Amino acid sequence: QVQLQQSGPGLVQPSQTLSLTCAISGDSVSSKSAAWNWIRQSPSRGLEWLGRTYYRSRWSNNYALSVKSRITVNPDTSKNQFSLQLNSVTPEDTAVYYCARSGDLGVLDYWGQGTLVTVSS
């Protein structure tokens, strides 16, 4: 059974960097049949996919246009986890952030527990 455990601060100051980590159990971040995603949810924006990282013969990333200039999703093979960094945050980045796997079914099938991140001074 795949489990995703999120960690990271719940409060970030405006203009700073939001950083979250998603620890994987039951699968490998280096799996050639999975991709590792970040999604956020807010009342104003609904569910919004942010980006993903995946390994086939090399590591690749895809990012949403809305955050492409500010986002980095990185794998950490030594800890079997992946991370989200979102730079220059504003109050509009306040949301519940989820990590999720897309696996053999090709869909976002396993999700982390969610982390409420508030951007405020």
Place this chain on the structure above:
Amino acid sequence: QSVLTQPPSASGTPGQRVTISCSGGSSNIGSNTVVWYQQLPGTAPKLLIYRNDQRPSGVSDRFSGSKSGTSASLAISGLQSEDEADYYCAAWDDSLTWVFGGGTKLTVL
């Protein structure tokens, strides 16, 4: 503003059948399969339907999905109080992103 369009609310009485619609475009629903999620308050979305009409192991057969062109539907038969939740449609978009509907809040009267 969500890429996929869903009605904000739906309702039904116990035992009834309700349907929730999801409308998209040629780059998402029109060329890729549709996924449905159920979200209970304070929890992460749970996979309900994938590849338009397939149920993961453990999901009740009271839930069914369909797709036609650039639209899709989720049907819930034999409505139960525990079905009260938010429902989201999603699809992969050819621009290499996942897109979601705005969600439908289902109330069991």
